[in-house]
Amino acid sequence: MSRGLDNCNPGNIRQSKVRYKGEVRPSRDPAFKQFETPAWGYRAIFVLLDTYRIRHGLDTIRGMISRWAPPAENHTAIYIRAVAEAVGIPADRPLDTRDRTTMLRMAAAVSRVENGVAADMDEVAKGWELFASDARHSR
Template sequence: MAWGYRAMFVLLDTYKRRHGCDTLRQMISRYAPPVENHTAAYIDTVANRSFVNPDSRISTDNREVMIPIVSAMSFVENGVPAVAADVKAGWELFIKYRP
């Protein structure tokens, strides 16, 4: 599971670095576009569960912001809360093996 969470951290970091997505709204709109998803509901759920304003600029280097975001995205994708230890382990792998 940790490697899967690492992949999500890498993906969101790539969205920021390569595509200029620096808000939760921009990242999720790219990840879950409206042509395939209910993007507004996805954004609202992640924002509410992570306590991150969807239009605030975020740093993908900020552990305290990114772990709750990825945990909330996992909840949207799987319908169950993420195991915190797995998400934290994914963060550590992201930091250790940065692209």
């Protein structure tokens, strides 16, 4: 099993001072966050991508993935292409991080690139419900 899936962190979100609901603390992984369930990990993906749009003005797949997976550490162009194809929209078209269909596809694509296997869409949907049910979208 991949590190991200083992950590219930399908987006491989790195350790930081930011705390998310459902995060396991302390994490047994020194580099990446761990979550209680995959759904909490998917929720964190939705929160982080929504934050990219709101706080950083990144409203395209290219903008979001360039921040998520910078070229210094990743094959960002390939990552962007894979996500855009999976979501079904051009990499430079603005997207709505509050649109369920778009974001389910995007989180599943991120998980696929990060972990090398198809996402469990039931868990992705559970993560969306956790995200959508929190009106404040707090971390």
